[in-house]
Amino acid sequence: MIILVINSGSSSLKYQVREGDDVLAEGLVERIGEAEVPDHAAALDRVAGEVATALGGRSIDAVGHRVVHGGERFSEPVLINNEITRAIERLNPLAPLHNPAAVTGIRAITEKWPDMPQVAVFDTAFHRTLPEHAWRYAVPDELYRRFGIRRYGFHGTSHAYVARAAAELLGADTFTGIIAHLGNGASVTAVRDGRSVDTSMGFTPLEGLVMGTRSGDIDPSILLFLMREGYSEQDLDALLNRNSGLKGLSGTNDMRSVTEAAESGGDRAKLAIEVASYRLAKYVGGYHVAVGGAQALVFTAGIGENAAAFRSAVVAKLGALGLELDEERNGERSREARAISTPSSAFPVLVVPTNEEAAIAEATAGVVGTS
Numbered sequence: 001m002i003i004l005v006i007n008s009g010s011s012s013l014k015y016q017v018r019e020g021d022d023v024l025a026e027g028l029v030e031r032i033g034e035a036e037v038p039d040h041a042a043a044l045d046r047v048a049g050e051v052a053t054a055l056g057g058r059s060i061d062a063v064g065h066r067v068v069h070g071g072e073r074f075s076e077p078v079l080i081n082n083e084i085t086r087a088i089e090r091l092n093p094l095a096p097l098h099n100p101a102a103v104t105g106i107r108a109i110t111e112k113w114p115d116m117p118q119v120a121v122f123d124t125a126f127h128r129t130l131p132e133h134a135w136r137y138a139v140p141d142e143l144y145r146r147f148g149i150r151r152y153g154f155h156g157t158s159h160a161y162v163a164r165a166a167a168e169l170l171g172a173d174t175f176t177g178i179i180a181h182l183g184n185g186a187s188v189t190a191v192r193d194g195r196s197v198d199t200s201m202g203f204t205p206l207e208g209l210v211m212g213t214r215s216g217d218i219d220p221s222i223l224l225f226l227m228r229e230g231y232s233e234q235d236l237d238a239l240l241n242r243n244s245g246l247k248g249l250s251g252t253n254d255m256r257s258v259t260e261a262a263e264s265g266g267d268r269a270k271l272a273i274e275v276a277s278y279r280l281a282k283y284v285g286g287y288h289v290a291v292g293g294a295q296a297l298v299f300t301a302g303i304g305e306n307a308a309a310f311r312s313a314v315v316a317k318l319g320a321l322g323l324e325l326d327e328e329r330n331g332e333r334s335r336e337a338r339a340i341s342t343p344s345s346a347f348p349v350l351v352v353p354t355n356e357e358a359a360i361a362e363a364t365a366g367v368v369g370t371s
Contacts, residue, residue: 001368002058003361004051007066008105009098013043017051017060018361025054026357040101040108048112062117063109064364066356068098068154070122077125077363079371080106080118088120094148095204117371119364126156129195134290137203151207153199155181155301159189161359162300165352167194169337170295177294177347178287180280180314181354182304184212184253188280190287198290200283206240209283210276212253215244217279246272255303255310263309273313281317288321296347297323300354311340315349322346 002024007014011033016026027050029043037043051060065080071091078084085106092099102120109118127135135151136144143149158181167175174194181187186209190198200208200216210216223236231239247253249272250261261269288294297318299311308331315325323345330340334351341349 001061001365002055003364004047004060004063005066005357005360005364006063006105006109007357008040008101013040013047013105015047015051016357016361017054018357021358023357025051040104041111044105044108044112060113060116062119062364062368063113064119064121064360065102065106065109066123066157066360067102067120068123069095069152070120070124070128071148071152072128072150074120074122075125075128077119077121077367079367080120084120085110094152117368119367121157121360121363123154123156124152126160127151127153127189127196127199130197130199134198149203151199151202153187153189153196154201154205155185155187155189156196157356157359158301158354159187159191159196159199161356162298162352162354163191163194165337166296166298166350169339169350169352170348172295175295176291177296177298178284178291179298179300180284180304181301182209182280182299182307182310183301185214186211186216186280186301186303188283188287190290192291198287210249210272210279211245212255213242213245213247215240215248246276249275255307259307259309273310277310277313278317280314284314284318285321294347296350298350298352300352305335305351305353311349311351315341323349325349 002017002019005016005018011031013029013032017024029037029046031037032040032043067088069091071094073087085103088099089103106118109116137149139149159179162179163175176192179189179191185205187199187201188209189196206214208216226236245253246258250258250268252258258269258272262273284297303310311330312325312327315323324342325340326342335353337352339348339350
């Protein structure tokens with residue numbers, strides 16, 4: 001089955017065409033809304049042309065969409081129809097930067113290929129197994145019932161894929177442990193028997209770890225203080241989502257640049273790495289308890305897979321758990337899933353590359369094949 005995987009942003013459209021494990025085509029259309037690409041329909045026309053050339057007369061069998069927020073309704077991938085599209089659209093207030101773009105992409109596909117099977121794969125779905133004591137906030141119940149204020153968690157497609165891959169690497173039926181998905185957005189998830197039982201991102205992707213431009217955990221009263229000092233809602237949104245995290249601490253959100261600056265003696269860069277690694281280490285310690293004893297700690301995504309120095313900074317803070325890196329293996333450049341800890345480490349530390357497109361394609365084929 002040939003699957004077109006679509007990741008629609010507000011001004012971009014990323015795509016990949018897959019047949020099983022083979023990537024037949026991939027690309028990115030940017031600056032949607034400008035003269036050359038006025039809307040998502042125009043972007044899709046460009047994608048269709050590139051895909052047709054790559055397939056050489058073969059046709060797409062189905063389309064899988066990454067949808068960031070599935071709310072409480074969606075706990076697994078679903079075949080899209082008009083009602084499902086409207087349901088995703090009703091969740092726009094919970095993910096205003098992401099769900100509207102996904103809906104636009106779905107409708108563009110529907111208009112271009114009306115009979116094409118489409119499947120929505122939700123970033124939040126893997127975390128629907130969180131127990132209530134993990135997803136509840138200690139706020140009045142009315143806020144949950146009226147506004148849906150609770151922890152949802154994100155990066156679920158990646159966490160689910162990596163959990164399966166880690167179990168395979170360990171020779172286990174299911175995975176119990178901790179997965180750190182570290183990119184410009186970052187989250188850490190506690191997984192017990194292959195199921196998410198806690199995760200660092202919450203009502204929005206802002207909560208939790210120090211990220212590229214997001215603050216992660218912060219005292220809520222700071223926002224009240226800044227409002228009294230004249231900050232607007234828009235000011236606070238920009239501050240916490242676009243100007244904080246590594247960028248706020250060091251001046252850049254690029255971990256490679258931060259690492260280089262730290263190695264050259266830059267105090268702000270050193271602090272940024274120390275703050276971010278300390279925050280993650282605290283979560284790892286807590287989640288070791290949450291899963292009842294981890295089989296492994298797994299690093300994944302862009303920073304997790306490539307930033308050896310940051311992995312070292314994190315694990316150095318986890319000596320109380322008995323973790324120890326093999327620095328030579330940690331420093332190796334490889335795209336293969338592997339252990340980077342010493343044999344004497346209390347449990348393995350792994351690097352497992354994520355592949356969200358493969359996971360979306362697999363889920364899409366599964367839904368279409370059984371519909």
